Amino acid sequence: MASATKEKFTKQEKSWILYDWANSVYATNIMAAIFPIYFTAVCGGDTSGMQWWGYGTSLATLIVAVLAPILGSLGDYKGMKKKFFTFFMLIGVFCTLIMAIFDNWQMLLVGYVLSYIGFAGSCLFYDSFLTDVTTRERMDKVSAWGYAMGYIGGSTIPFLISIGILLAMGMDNPTAVKLVVVLTSVWWGLFSIPMMRNVHQKYYLDGKPQHMASAAFTNVGRTLRSIVKNKGLFFYLIAYFCYIDGVGTVIHMSTSYGSTLGLDTVGMILALLVTQIVAMPCSILFGRLAKKLGAVRMIGIAIGVYFLICVVGFYMGYIIEVDEQAIGTAQILFWMMAFLVGTVQGGIQALSRSYFSRLVPPDKSNEYFGFFDIFGKFATVVGPFLVAVVTGATGRSSVGILSLLVLFAVGGLLLFLGREPMKQAEAAAEQARRAAGEK
Structure with a gap:
């Protein structure tokens, strides 16, 4: 080709x-x-x-x-x-x-x-x-x-x-x-x-x-x-489930969290619009950087940024819990958090999809993506539950948001531990691709 x-x-x-x-x-x-x-x-x-x-x-x-x-x-x-x-x-x-x-x-x-x-x-x-x-x-x-x-x-x-x-x-x-x-x-x-x-479908089963x-x-x-049995693929899917659960929870609960803190609704909507605008060039940038640094490394960097997002989210809630007059500062922090989400949201989703494509046999991609879809669909289950439980136990929504660090930490750790098995899975999938006729 x-x-x-x-x-x-x-x-x-x-x-x-x-x-x-x-x-x-x-x-x-x-x-x-x-x-x-x-x-x-x-x-x-x-x-x-x-x-x-x-x-x-x-x-x-x-x-x-x-x-x-x-x-x-x-x-x-x-x-x-x-x-x-x-x-x-x-x-x-x-x-x-x-x-x-x-x-x-x-x-x-x-x-x-x-x-x-x-x-x-x-x-x-x-x-x-x-x-x-x-x-x-x-x-x-x-x-x-x-x-x-x-x-x-x-x-x-x-x-x-x-x-x-x-x-x-x-x-x-x-x-x-x-x-x-x-x-x-x-x-x-x-x-x-x-x-x-x-x-058109190029790879298929008869x-x-x-x-x-x-x-x-x-x-x-x-x-x-x-x-x-495929340790590389298994490591990656479990890691993906953890960190994408955290990503999805941030997406779905950001405005709910902001509303709980009393932030201005119009301001939050405008901030989320900024997220979409920022996400476009940053998604392209992630694709380019992945070519130089590797997809797994860029996913790891995105996870690091989400660590920062969770910390900013925690501090945003903490200052209001301590002083209700700090609503203006919290609003600024929400905008900062929205901007940070925009820098990595599209990138981590895009690279997760493309890297998984490199790990699976091309003639069975649909079947494997069926399981990938399950992990993506059932993600954003643990995160909201974790936030709800911790918030209820502590009485502080800011600590609930901070609990998402667990998901990103586990996902990042599994990516690190699974580096060698994932490389082996990628090499095996590439060999299968060549055997299927790609030149």
Whole structure:
């Protein structure tokens, strides 16, 4: 693949990257920023809205996590990866669109659960396509650019358009929210076209359709045993589970923590917008530095920055606990924390994805990514629980945030201890790639 070694992106690489641009609008508008507020309002504005939203998110996440290994195994067969990707993507786009039709919270919740399943399912197959669209040497760069374009495409441009619609028509106007939902669906579907047209499955397993389902269950068991036996892969997945749990907890609990401390809501939203803007160039920078310093080392540096983020978060809460008049200083510290998150959030996610791609056999990438998806989905479980328990035991939310250092410490330690086994796993995967026909 001589063309893939050039500095310029190939058509397949560009098309793959563009899907991050396409789907990130869903993560921003539907999962995080706008639709949850609208859903809570439709439910009556009380705690029941938050509860049902939590139930719906948990249900959708659980369904995808449980099905991921089976779907991944089926996707490794010839021609199946693209079919599954397209199916889940269309489910996500369509169910997002129909959410603009209904006004009762029950149907909105059903639409959200189905659209989230479509979103998460498409991302599973999208991630596994990384081994098909590029070479081992370019995986870090391509993956990093995917996240970078996602921050622009999903977290900035359409998000700002959506805010403009809400400001122009009224923040409490249901029609404005419906237009935002339509915008999300159209943006996602439109920019998914290059992925569907230009990205193709290069590595696959041969098999007859009638035997695929039964073979999938056998393959899942075999893959799980292979992961346990492969010390490098096993070390990495456990490390990934720990540190990505910490990353996810910081993402999901930052505004909740700030609200608990009494920080200004508008100020926090603007600070999080800064996070998205900063994350774009920093994701690209991480990809470039990984080429010089190595992906594992850059992941370790990101973990170190998250150590600093947790310390800043602790101090931000501590000064308010000591002196309630220090709210202004705490607000500044929140902005500092948001900036720091932006410097590493995209980078650590992108390199985690690309490095995992280098550890797995290319013709079974989907099956292995099914387990990778499980670890990612079930992460952000331990962290929030740890924060809640420590906060309850000490009566101080600042100490609860500080407890996340445990997750980052364990993840970083496992990366350090697993260096040699991971190098061996990477070499074995590269040998398998060459045996599969890459030149």
